[in-house]
Amino acid sequence: MNIDIGIEANKRQEIAAGLSRVLADSYTLYLKTHNFHWNVTGPMFQTLHLMFETQYNELAVAVDLVAERIRALGVAAPGTYRQFLELSAIKEAAGVPKAEDMIRLLVEGHETAARTSREVFKVAEAASDQSTCDLLTQRLQVHEKTAWMLRSLLE
Ligand SMILES: [Fe+2]
Numbered sequence: 001m002n003i004d005i006g007i008e009a010n011k012r013q014e015i016a017a018g019l020s021r022v023l024a025d026s027y028t029l030y031l032k033t034h035n036f037h038w039n040v041t042g043p044m045f046q047t048l049h050l051m052f053e054t055q056y057n058e059l060a061v062a063v064d065l066v067a068e069r070i071r072a073l074g075v076a077a078p079g080t081y082r083q084f085l086e087l088s089a090i091k092e093a094a095g096v097p098k099a100e101d102m103i104r105l106l107v108e109g110h111e112t113a114a115r116t117s118r119e120v121f122k123v124a125e126a127a128s129d130q131s132t133c134d135l136l137t138q139r140l141q142v143h144e145k146t147a148w149m150l151r152s153l154l155e
Contacts, residue, residue, distance in 0.1 A: 003074040011127040016075035018120030019132065022139065023066045023078060024087030025113040030059035032093060032109060042099040044153070055106070055146060062139060069135055089116055103150050110147035114140055 003012070037052035067077040078087060085092075090109045097105060117136045124132035 007073070007127050007129055009074070011129070012073040013075060015120070015124050015127060015129055015132055016070045016073045018116075018123050019066055019070045019073075020078050020083075021087050021089070021116050022113070022120055022136070023063060023070065024084040025090050025109075025116050026059055026063045026066060026139075027084050028088040028090045028092065029106075029109040029113055030056055030063060032090070033059060033106060035093070036097075036102040036106065039096045040099050040102055044099050047153075048099060048102070051149075052106075058142060058146075062142070065135060066139070069132060072131070073129075100154065103153050107147050107150045107154075110143040110150065114143040114147065117143065 003009070007015070033052050033056040037049055037056060040048045040052065067079070070077040078084065089112050093102075093105055117139045121133060121136045121140070124136060
């Protein structure tokens, strides 16, 4: 069936392509955060182990919302590690970083995800896609707040 929600097909494609980058960033950050939850060591273990758990749980819910927004726009959502690796602006970490480096890497990850979301917001806004704008506004709030909380551990 034709999709007639008031956003032209080429605009829906463009927004979905942007959301696919948001999805890839979020999934990569999800995996990185879960990895660090498993492998963190040191005197901050308890704090970080629990904090990372809260964060990866939030990201696990978020990736579903982003992927389903892509579907609502009539486009297939990426869902393989290969696609995520190509689309994500967040790189995988090598080895097991020290606890402080894990925090730094996650701050960078959340800041990167915020920048991607902000870029895609402009595309959605120009197409009057309020639903995507709403979703991206919420993702921006989470990424900016989480980056602040992680950053505060290093001060
Ligand atoms: Fe666990």
